[in-house]
Amino acid sequence: MKNLSLTLFVSVLLLISTNCSNVSGPDLAGGTDDHGNALIAGKLVYPDGTPAASARVELSIESEPTLNTSNKSFLIDSTDQYGNFSFSGLAAGNYIVNSFDGRNNGSIRFCQYAGNNTNLMLPADTLKTMGVIKGRLIPQDSNTAFSRNAYAVLWHLGRVAYLNDNGDFIFTSIPAGNYQVRCQSSDKRYLVLDSDPFIVAPACTTLIGEIQLPLLANNISDSLYRADTLAVRALLDSNGILKSIKDVSWVLNGRVTYIQYNGNLKVIPASIGNLTALTYFGAFGTKSTTINRLRISEEIGKCKALQVIEISQMNLDSLPETLKSLPVLHGINFSGNKFKMWPEVLTNCINLKELNLSDNFFDSLPANIENLSQLILLNVSFNKLRQLPQNISKLSRLQTLKISSNSLGSLPDSIGQMTALKEVSVRLNQITSIPLSITKLNCNIDVAYNHLCNVSDTVNTWLNNHYCPYLSCNPDRATDSSWKLMQTCP
Numbered sequence: 001m002k003n004l005s006l007t008l009f010v011s012v013l014l015l016i017s018t019n020c021s022n023v024s025g026p027d028l029a030g031g032t033d034d035h036g037n038a039l040i041a042g043k044l045v046y047p048d049g050t051p052a053a054s055a056r057v058e059l060s061i062e063s064e065p066t067l068n069t070s071n072k073s074f075l076i077d078s079t080d081q082y083g084n085f086s087f088s089g090l091a092a093g094n095y096i097v098n099s100f101d102g103r104n105n106g107s108i109r110f111c112q113y114a115g116n117n118t119n120l121m122l123p124a125d126t127l128k129t130m131g132v133i134k135g136r137l138i139p140q141d142s143n144t145a146f147s148r149n150a151y152a153v154l155w156h157l158g159r160v161a162y163l164n165d166n167g168d169f170i171f172t173s174i175p176a177g178n179y180q181v182r183c184q185s186s187d188k189r190y191l192v193l194d195s196d197p198f199i200v201a202p203a204c205t206t207l208i209g210e211i212q213l214p215l216l217a218n219n220i221s222d223s224l225y226r227a228d229t230l231a232v233r234a235l236l237d238s239n240g241i242l243k244s245i246k247d248v249s250w251v252l253n254g255r256v257t258y259i260q261y262n263g264n265l266k267v268i269p270a271s272i273g274n275l276t277a278l279t280y281f282g283a284f285g286t287k288s289t290t291i292n293r294l295r296i297s298e299e300i301g302k303c304k305a306l307q308v309i310e311i312s313q314m315n316l317d318s319l320p321e322t323l324k325s326l327p328v329l330h331g332i333n334f335s336g337n338k339f340k341m342w343p344e345v346l347t348n349c350i351n352l353k354e355l356n357l358s359d360n361f362f363d364s365l366p367a368n369i370e371n372l373s374q375l376i377l378l379n380v381s382f383n384k385l386r387q388l389p390q391n392i393s394k395l396s397r398l399q400t401l402k403i404s405s406n407s408l409g410s411l412p413d414s415i416g417q418m419t420a421l422k423e424v425s426v427r428l429n430q431i432t433s434i435p436l437s438i439t440k441l442n443c444n445i446d447v448a449y450n451h452l453c454n455v456s457d458t459v460n461t462w463l464n465n466h467y468c469p470y471l472s473c474n475p476d477r478a479t480d481s482s483w484k485l486m487q488t489c490p
């Protein structure tokens with residue numbers, strides 16, 4: 001998945017300014033002509049909270065997996081004595097921030113930059129001991145190892161691992177995060193295959209097991225590829241986009257599987273339904289009151305392979321009912337749009353794991369939100385929410401809940417039943433009390449800029465132990481009572 005991580009999915013907070021240099025390749029234009037003095041800026045710290053000075057920070061565009069990593073275009077900066085870094089002169093696009101200190105400590109962050117000369121201020125990232133990925137690749141038609149005529153690509157880091165004589169591969173010095181490995185062989189009889197998503201934990205070796213590379217089916221027809229390219233061309237033509245098909249789409253095993261466009265769209269036409277191998281669709285506009293509101297054809301329901309949809313800052317205010325018929329759809333990012341009410345069809349997308357509806361205009365969550373029982377991440381920050389339903393506790397797998405910058409006056413008592421939670425952000429609300437049940441949870445919480453002036457001793461102690469500004473601190477940190485200084489009290 002792309003930066004849902006939807007984990008897709010992105011926060012904005014802190015401004016710093018330093019210099020950076022273009023190391024190689026073309027400038028990081030992200031697909032638009034929107035350059036200027038805008039920044040992507042952030043800060044690096046160690047687990048004990050000390051700044052990570054003189055760390056190397058690489059900024060690259062999230063792009064198509066490729067073996068040609070030597071041509072990967074990126075910018076470099078080094079953190080100052082306070083751990084600060086920044087990159088300027090950028091255009092809209094999806095970016096990867098990869099940081100490391102030369103002592104096997106690192107971090108990785110996926111972010112979406114809106115362009116239009118705005119600033120993207122990232123939360124502080126913690127440099128932690130990096131991990132290792134190990135796996136094995138074998139051909140479908142033989143138990144004999146591929147040996148050295150196959151390889152694995154970890155494209156987010158621009159890394160390639162070749163196999164040993166047993167078919168084993170290894171990636172070392174990998175920052176903690178979510179990844180996929182692309183496997184392929186120089187023997188063109190075999191398909192290219194992406195592994196299932198997996199998590200690399202700090203200082204751990206992640207074993208992704210044995211991956212079997214399937215044979216290329218003889219009946220894959222050139223006509224399917226032609227139909228796919230015609231569908232992409234229809235999408236571009238319907239929106240008056242002069243770009244070539246290869247500029248916005250990627251092909252895997254003879255089919256279009258990925259579309260990404262950085263710019264405003266007015267329609268996703270019926271031709272989208274012909275893209276039956278499409279797994280990812282991303283479109284990232286520039287927030288404006290003058291652009292047309294995007295309309296999506298009901299034919300998108302025919303894209304049965306679609307796993308992730310990201311449509312951001314497009315003035316989108318309605319969705320086709322056919323979204324609920326997409327069987328493997330697990331990630332949605334509709335941030336920065338015009339939804340005045342929760343889109344009811346989303347509650348019927350029961351396989352969703354990550355959902356980002358931040359920066360819209362709705363004031364309540366649906367009563368049947370419990371239908372989304374597979375959710376791991378829910379981001380509804382920057383809306384107009386006044387309360388959360390009690391049955392939000394039925395989201396028993398939810399690990400990250402972002403509800404900052406709303407109008408919440410309290411949290412439901414049932415929040416104490418959400419024992420899978422690891423991160424909760426409720427900053428910039430109007431919360432006056434925290435239910436005692438929250439002390440049953442072991443999660444980081446950001447409660448800054450509320451009205452928490454009189455909390456019980458038990459809740460006070462719990463907040464001291466779990467307060468985490470911007471959700472970016474060491475889980476083993478010392479007691480932190482600074483949340484009290486961030487409240488508005490009479």
